[in-house]
Amino acid sequence: MLKLAVLISGGGSNLKALIEATEQPGFPARIVCVGADTEAPGLAHATAAGIPTFVVRPRDYGSRDEWGQVFAAAIQEHGVGTGPEPGLVVSAGLMRILPGGFVREFSPHLINTHPALLPLYPGAHAVRDALAAGATETGVTVHIIDEGVDTGPVLRQARVDIAPGEPEDELHERIKQLERPLLVETVREIATGALQLEGTAAA
Numbered sequence: 001m002l003k004l005a006v007l008i009s010g011g012g013s014n015l016k017a018l019i020e021a022t023e024q025p026g027f028p029a030r031i032v033c034v035g036a037d038t039e040a041p042g043l044a045h046a047t048a049a050g051i052p053t054f055v056v057r058p059r060d061y062g063s064r065d066e067w068g069q070v071f072a073a074a075i076q077e078h079g080v081g082t083g084p085e086p087g088l089v090v091s092a093g094l095m096r097i098l099p100g101g102f103v104r105e106f107s108p109h110l111i112n113t114h115p116a117l118l119p120l121y122p123g124a125h126a127v128r129d130a131l132a133a134g135a136t137e138t139g140v141t142v143h144i145i146d147e148g149v150d151t152g153p154v155l156r157q158a159r160v161d162i163a164p165g166e167p168e169d170e171l172h173e174r175i176k177q178l179e180r181p182l183l184v185e186t187v188r189e190i191a192t193g194a195l196q197l198e199g200t201a202a203a
């Protein structure tokens with residue numbers, strides 16, 4: 001059974017999809033903790049499901065690296081990234097760049113979901129950037145996190161057509177409707193071994 005640590009910053013609809021999937025009998029992974037960099041509303045999904053949560057705020061630390069060390073240690077306390085089974089860290093709406101030390105601690109067992117077809121539109125405003133570029137399509141990417149910003153090896157993608165004049169929030173919601181099952185299925189494939197992370201990371 002693959003142990004998951006899920007990291008969020010916001011509403012946590014991807015987290016909720018992962019909780020619902022991992023509660024199904026036979027799903028080959030379970031969530032052992034949910035971490036956030038702020039008092040994210042989505043933490044309530046974890047609490048309702050009886051999953052331990054923690055918040056580690058960057059502003060409480062002197063540097064990003066120090067924050068990353070404390071964040072990593074909080075995950076490891078739950079048995080992810082320690083011992084013979086590496087587990088998997090899932091960044092599902094964590095709106096913060098993870099420092100290099102954190103990435104090296106878990107790599108390549110560290111994935112992110114991003115609302116664009118990477119390498120297009122990396123960063124914090126992927127949906128807005130796709131609209132601003134006049135794109136007619138965008139999508140979602142699940143990828144291994146490396147030390148760059150949304151530059152790690154792509155695992156799975158799904159495409160969405162952009163409707164003319166479509167508002168950002170509506171487009172993002174349509175992306176999320178594809179994103180949630182894509183993330184769940186990617187985690188399932190990693191847990192069963194159908195998708196290998198070792199040797200995939202470019203780093």
Ligand code: GAR
Pocket residue numbers: 008009010011012013014015042092093094095113114115123124125126176179
């Ligand atoms: C998701 O669409 C995720 O891809 C995006 O934040 C949203 C979180 O939604 N992440 C990024 O943009 C990271 N650069 P949720 O809180 O409802 O799961």
